[in-house]
Amino acid sequence: xxxxxxxxxxxxxxxxxxxxxxxxxxxxxxxxxxxxxxxxxxxxxxxxxxxxxxxxxxxxxxxxxxxxxxxxxxxxxxxxxxxxxxxxxxxxxxxxxxxxxxxxxxxxxxxxxxxxxxxxxxxxxxxxxxxxxxxxxxxxxxxxxxxxxxxxxxxxxxxxxxxxxxxxxxxxxxxxxxxxxxxxxxxxxxxxxxxxxxxxxxxxxxxxxxxxxxxxxxxxxxxxxxxxxxxxxxxxxxxxxxxxxxxxxxxxxxxx
Amino acid sequence: xxxxxxxxxxxxxxxxxxxxxxxxxxxxxxxxxxxxxxxxxxxxxxxxxxxxxxxxxxxxxxxxxxxxxxxxxxxxxxxxxxxxxxxxxxxxxxxxxxxxxxxxxxxxxxxxxxxxxxxxxxxxxxxxxxxxxxxxxxxxxxxxxxxxxxxxxxxxxxxxxxxxxxxxxxxxxxxxxxxxxxxxxxxxxxxxxxxxxxxxxxxxxxxxxxxxxxxxxxxxxxxxxxxxxxxxxxxxxxxxxxxxxxxxxxxxxxxxxxxxxxxxxxxxxxxxxxxxxxxxxxxxxxxxxxxxxxxxxxxxxxxxxxxxxxxxxxxxxxxxxxxxxxxxxxxxxxxxxxxxxxxxxxxxxxxxxxxxxxxxxxxxxxxxxxxxxxxxxxxxxxxxxxxxxxxxxxxxxxxxxxxxxxxxxxxxxxxxxxxxxxxxxxxxxxxxxxxxxxxxxxxxxxxxxxxxxxxxxxxxxxxxxxxxxxxxxxxxxxxxxxxxxxxxxxxxxxxxxxxxxxxxxxxxxxxxxxxxxxxxxxxxxxxxxxxxxxxxxxxxxxxxxxxxxxxxxxxxxxxxxxxxxxxxxxxxxxxxxxxxxxxxxxxxxxxxxxxxxxxxxxxxxxxxxxxxxxxxxxxxxxxxxxxxxxxxxxxxxxxxx
Ligand SMILES: Cc1cc2nc3c(=O)[nH]c(=O)nc-3n(C[C@H](O)[C@H](O)[C@H](O)COP(=O)(O)OP(=O)(O)OC[C@H]3O[C@@H](n4cnc5c(N)ncnc54)[C@H](O)[C@@H]3O)c2cc1C
Ligand code: SF4
Ligand code: FES
Numbered sequence: 001x002x003x004x005x006x007x008x009x010x011x012x013x014x015x016x017x018x019x020x021x022x023x024x025x026x027x028x029x030x031x032x033x034x035x036x037x038x039x040x041x042x043x044x045x046x047x048x049x050x051x052x053x054x055x056x057x058x059x060x061x062x063x064x065x066x067x068x069x070x071x072x073x074x075x076x077x078x079x080x081x082x083x084x085x086x087x088x089x090x091x092x093x094x095x096x097x098x099x100x101x102x103x104x105x106x107x108x109x110x111x112x113x114x115x116x117x118x119x120x121x122x123x124x125x126x127x128x129x130x131x132x133x134x135x136x137x138x139x140x141x142x143x144x145x146x147x148x149x150x151x152x153x154x155x156x157x158x159x160x161x162x163x164x165x166x167x168x169x170x171x172x173x174x175x176x177x178x179x180x181x182x183x184x185x186x187x188x189x190x191x192x193x194x195x196x197x198x199x200x201x202x203x204x205x206x207x208x209x210x211x212x213x214x215x216x217x218x219x220x221x222x223x224x225x226x227x228x229x230x231x232x233x234x235x236x237x238x239x240x241x242x243x244x245x246x247x248x249x250x251x252x253x254x255x256x
Numbered sequence: 257x258x259x260x261x262x263x264x265x266x267x268x269x270x271x272x273x274x275x276x277x278x279x280x281x282x283x284x285x286x287x288x289x290x291x292x293x294x295x296x297x298x299x300x301x302x303x304x305x306x307x308x309x310x311x312x313x314x315x316x317x318x319x320x321x322x323x324x325x326x327x328x329x330x331x332x333x334x335x336x337x338x339x340x341x342x343x344x345x346x347x348x349x350x351x352x353x354x355x356x357x358x359x360x361x362x363x364x365x366x367x368x369x370x371x372x373x374x375x376x377x378x379x380x381x382x383x384x385x386x387x388x389x390x391x392x393x394x395x396x397x398x399x400x401x402x403x404x405x406x407x408x409x410x411x412x413x414x415x416x417x418x419x420x421x422x423x424x425x426x427x428x429x430x431x432x433x434x435x436x437x438x439x440x441x442x443x444x445x446x447x448x449x450x451x452x453x454x455x456x457x458x459x460x461x462x463x464x465x466x467x468x469x470x471x472x473x474x475x476x477x478x479x480x481x482x483x484x485x486x487x488x489x490x491x492x493x494x495x496x497x498x499x500x501x502x503x504x505x506x507x508x509x510x511x512x513x514x515x516x517x518x519x520x521x522x523x524x525x526x527x528x529x530x531x532x533x534x535x536x537x538x539x540x541x542x543x544x545x546x547x548x549x550x551x552x553x554x555x556x557x558x559x560x561x562x563x564x565x566x567x568x569x570x571x572x573x574x575x576x577x578x579x580x581x582x583x584x585x586x587x588x589x590x591x592x593x594x595x596x597x598x599x600x601x602x603x604x605x606x607x608x609x610x611x612x613x614x615x616x617x618x619x620x621x622x623x624x625x626x627x628x629x630x631x632x633x634x635x636x637x638x639x640x641x642x643x644x645x646x647x648x649x650x651x652x653x654x655x656x657x658x659x660x661x662x663x664x665x666x667x668x669x670x671x672x673x674x675x676x677x678x679x680x681x682x683x684x685x686x687x688x689x690x691x692x693x694x695x696x697x698x699x700x701x702x703x704x705x706x707x708x709x710x711x712x713x714x715x716x717x718x719x720x721x722x723x724x725x726x727x728x729x730x731x732x733x734x735x736x737x738x739x740x741x742x743x744x745x746x747x748x749x750x751x752x753x754x755x756x757x758x759x760x761x762x763x764x765x766x767x768x769x770x771x772x773x774x775x776x777x778x779x780x781x782x783x784x785x786x787x788x789x790x791x792x793x794x795x796x797x798x799x800x801x802x803x804x805x806x807x808x809x810x811x812x813x814x815x816x817x818x819x820x821x822x823x824x825x826x827x828x829x830x831x832x833x834x835x836x837x838x839x840x841x842x843x844x845x846x847x848x849x850x851x852x853x854x855x856x857x858x859x860x861x862x863x864x865x866x867x868x869x870x871x872x873x874x875x876x877x878x879x880x881x882x883x884x885x886x887x888x889x890x891x892x893x894x895x896x897x
Contacts (some may be wrong), residue, residue: 012808030529030645038759045757045801045812053811055322057495059535062420080642088645109466110809117443120323124435128428129387133307133708134378136385140342143396147454152416153389155420160325189387218696 001027001087004095005040007052010108013115017108019097029088033076034059036087044185052110059083061224064159067166068112069099074163074222081161081224101162103171105209115161118208119176125204126197127180129189142188155182157225164219164227170211175219177205178235179227185238195242202239259512259867259882262669263367268888269349272371275670276713280720287312287726291475292715293460294318295447295502298327299419299700300683302426302479303707309433309599314472317430320446320465320814322495325427328483328495333401333540334402335411336700338376343400347408349373354889355406356698359588359661360691360842361857363515363865364892365884367375367670368689375709376701380412382708383844386425390414404541404696405586411697416540416635422700426707439606446814447502448745449738450478450509450679457509457679458728461738463746465814468807470739470746472730476722477678480506481707484662484684486519488822489774490766490830492659493525493538499818500825503666503685511674512867512880514667515689516825517833520694520842521775523535523592523695525642525658527612531763535644536658539615540636541696544585544592546629547619547653550574551613555603561651564606564614575599581895590693590775590842590855591896593657597775602655607654614652621649657775661699663690663842664832667867667882671714672706677868678718682706687865692841746806749816754799758815762822768792769826776844782834789827796823828868828877834881838862859891 003024010017024040031039034056041051047228060083070076076085090096098112106114144152156179164175181198184190190197213232220229264271264278282290290313294305297319305317319327338353354372357364380398384390390412391399403411414421433439444465451459451472459474484490485500507513524539550572552559559567575595577584585592596613599605606612621629626649630637637648646653666674666681666687673680683703690698729735772785796819804810839848839855840862848856866880871878 028530028532029427031532032534032643035532035534038534042757042759045803046755048803050803051812053809057321057326057497058328058331060331060537062417063321063328063330065321065326086645088641108519113809116322120325120431120441120443123325123428124431128432129385130432131385132310133303133382133429133712136381139340139380139384139390142384144392145396146392146394149389149392149773152387153421154853156389157416157417159420181390184387187387187389189385219482230674247531 001029001090001092003027003036003090006095006097007111008099009052009111012110013107028084028085031087032059033068033070033085033087034083053113055113056083062159064161067101067114067161069101069166071097072129074101074166075224079222079224079226081159083234101166103165103210105173106162106165111166116160118210119160119162119173121208122173122177122201122204123180126193127202129184130193134140144188148186152183152186155179155186155227155231158227159225161224163222163224165210167218167222168211170214170218171217172213172219173205173208173210173233174213174232175223175227175229177201178231181238182231183234185234194238195245199242257675258881259667259880260669261365261367261882262671263365264670267373268370269553272374276398279713282716282720284312285845286724288314290314290719291316291727292476293473293475295460295479296327296481296483296484296683296685297324297428297430298329298481298683299423299703300685300707302327302423302430302680303704304481304711305439305481306429306433306512306606307708308715309436309438312438315433315439316442316475318442318445318447318462320444322443324441324443325424325431325888327423328498329423329700330420331495332700333416333538334542335401335413335418335697336379336422337403337410337695337697338380338412338701339410340377340380342398343409345408347410351408352376355687356695357691357889359693359695361693361894362691362863362886364689364691364885364886366888371710372689372702372705375705378709379534379701379704380530382426383422386428388414388421388425390421390586405588406695419700422704440667446744447505448817449505450676451735451738452509452676453728453732456677459730459735461735461742463742466809467773468805468810470742472735472739474728474735476719476726477680479680479682479711480666480685481682482685484665485822485825486659486662488765488826489659489769491528491533491536491537491770499821501818501821503681504821504825506666506674506676506679508870510676510870511679511681512667512869513664513701513828514865514867515664515692515832516829516868517773517836517843518663518692518841519659520589520661521593521657522660523589523596523657524615524655525564526640527607527654527656528609533707538658538660539640539653539655541589543615543633543636547617548574548616548619548630549576549584549585549592549613549615551594551599551604551606556606556755557603557610558608561607561614561646561654562598564616564652565892572848573604580774580896587896594844596655596657596773612654615655616652617648618652661694663688663692663694667865671697671717672711673714673718680711680715683710692843714878731775745817749802749813749820750806751801752798752800752802754800754801756795757801758819759810761792762815762819764792765789765819765823765826769829773830776846777833778846779837781835782830785830788829789823789830793823793827796820831877832866832868835866836862855894857893
């Protein structure tokens, strides 16, 4: 296959970026999307041109490191991660446009690499159960109905990729945050800090320049792990209940 | 130097308890006066950093990804072992200990393995308390399965994403300590050297992967939890970024490297499709419970999966069932892998490359119905289809072995300390408790055991002897010298401006390693490999092309530094494989086999850990032996006939 690539190039965080066009002449349909970029990069290096920077690690659809906004959709045309997308999904002669995630809270670091540490800071605000190592009860001391455990697992599957934010016209992080809030709201282990957690995580989300949620559902449609909108509904409920009992929290600013 | 395992005396089952009592303690009020560096925040590193932070130490943690949540541990699928005996099927700490020692082909330290089995039960409790959503039975208790041929059901799992959920649990504990100010996290930061002051590990030199800035960090102790080195083969099931640099730099500063030749090759991976291939994907071992492995009796070059049905039953060779009637398709990983290789070497491999065998579910579907097979393996079948485009409900899968795990690593004593005082290695980075071969679902267990339950005790023993608050400045000449060396190395790489890309040279290394130091090894092959690696090293340092500068995000430079270290490690692996002229676990030496071609251990000659000491650039490494003494178990020869 021959493919034309329109790739966003940007030297660093402070410089202005622009699209650059490349011809990928030797694309096999068995290649993954990232392998296609590897081949392009090797050709660029041989020609003495700066290769395209992009994030990736596991290449198995689980680490959440790969990103890429492909032809106007996060992770491209299928509901998988970019690393699991294969070139047989595209047609010979097609032009593919590749951009980084676009969101104020995810500044571009170089080319297609963005800074998603805002997600980590939200998790640091309350995405845990406050227990220390040791001194915990036996694993079977807390029976959890299978249905609840399964539902918590559905929410816990989020890989933190940020496609939901990239898909949303408001760049809202609600799907990501609600997945963690839901996991702990469902499980008995999460009860002690239930109210405090949702308040702190939402406050941090707001402090990170993510937009508001207007229920367009674009996040769910593009999430590679099928995280459901019901999590957002649950988080709204959790937040409402928590705010009635008015637990006071202060968000830490950027970079905390 | 004599290697001392520091394993405590006394009855096996009492060693750890006794040791915990005997180690020195650091006064709670003094803990905040100590700083500890943790490099790597996978299962081993994140659990260690969080636990040490909880105890009151000041921790600095580092990873090269943009978030600790993305460490390679995230990709583990199958599960984690623990001797809970929740199923009442006869499991016990002793049985898990015994299975691990035997599975490791009697090349692991008894005391360590018993400790691992002891703390395995605490790990599950800890993870449950963190909110890890393990699979449950209808009654609400934890579910278990039998994994990798184990005779008891002791594996805990969270769908096919156990590593993800365990890592997110450790990550949440780590986040809590970051929020508390006890752990300072440095992401997108790569450690490039260890700094020794007065013979002790007192810090590291790092590169900020976004700005390129080289920096030093000092501490009272340094922990490496930097994962395994499977990517020395270029193609493996490891994440692309997994590398040996941290361990290798430590090795060059005096930490001995244990059993580098022990690598695990997993039989069921998706085969290579072409030169563009960047990594290999593991298909769960559980598939061999129902899939039948075969190749045509007579070579059929280029045979495709969709034409497999056209091969009559009589013309198929179900070679595992034929050679191992009692274990059949469920023989251990190394045996299954080696036999697939032999079939392909004979020219009977299938697919366009001829380096694949069929894994066929047609009989299972006929016997149990499609629904049953779908319920068991649906997600794996989908994954296979996504990657290959073939539908395994309609045609056999094609599989081939791939490098999966490295049992070798930095040599550590019972306290997890390397031969450099104050430098520790945890998780896959150490030479570990798995001997010559790791059992399924035991790596997650070991990583978390090291981080949650071993290092928090053993590090105190070392720190208690250091003066509290005895901080050192990164302005010391030792730090400046290490920074200078790192900078020079980077400048050198950027100045070569040769003709070959880093990936190209890495691939070349991978070919050499796979061909001569892979599934089966010979004296002649290994000698050839050594020469080839030395040539490759020369070529790398004269002909690599690394574009861009040092003061920016430069992924080619990151790769180049890692590959340079892989090349050196590759040579040591070959040396180790040459030295060990026996077959054991994942290391198969063709010269050391039984008349019917099975592995032959030589206990009288090789019952030791090979720990290699670096002696200088292009100098031969010196071998030290830690004799393995079996006080409790009696070694036997494995047989699966
Ligand atoms: C596909 C697959 C499936 C598996 N399934 C199972 C399973 O079912 N059960 C099981 O028990 N085991 C399984 N394993 C093995 C297991 O996942 C690993 O052995 C284990 O997770 C390793 O954990 P770790 O903490 O030692 O290292 P890793 O998770 O590899 O973490 C390494 C850390 O070190 C950091 N790092 C490395 N070098 C540097 C450096 N120079 N500077 C800064 N940071 C650095 C990385 O950023 C990362 O944070 C599987 C492995 C694979 C590949
Ligand atoms: S909710 Fe889905 S899209 Fe958003 S970060 Fe999680 S996995 Fe990615
Ligand atoms: S590279 Fe890990 S999810 Fe794509």
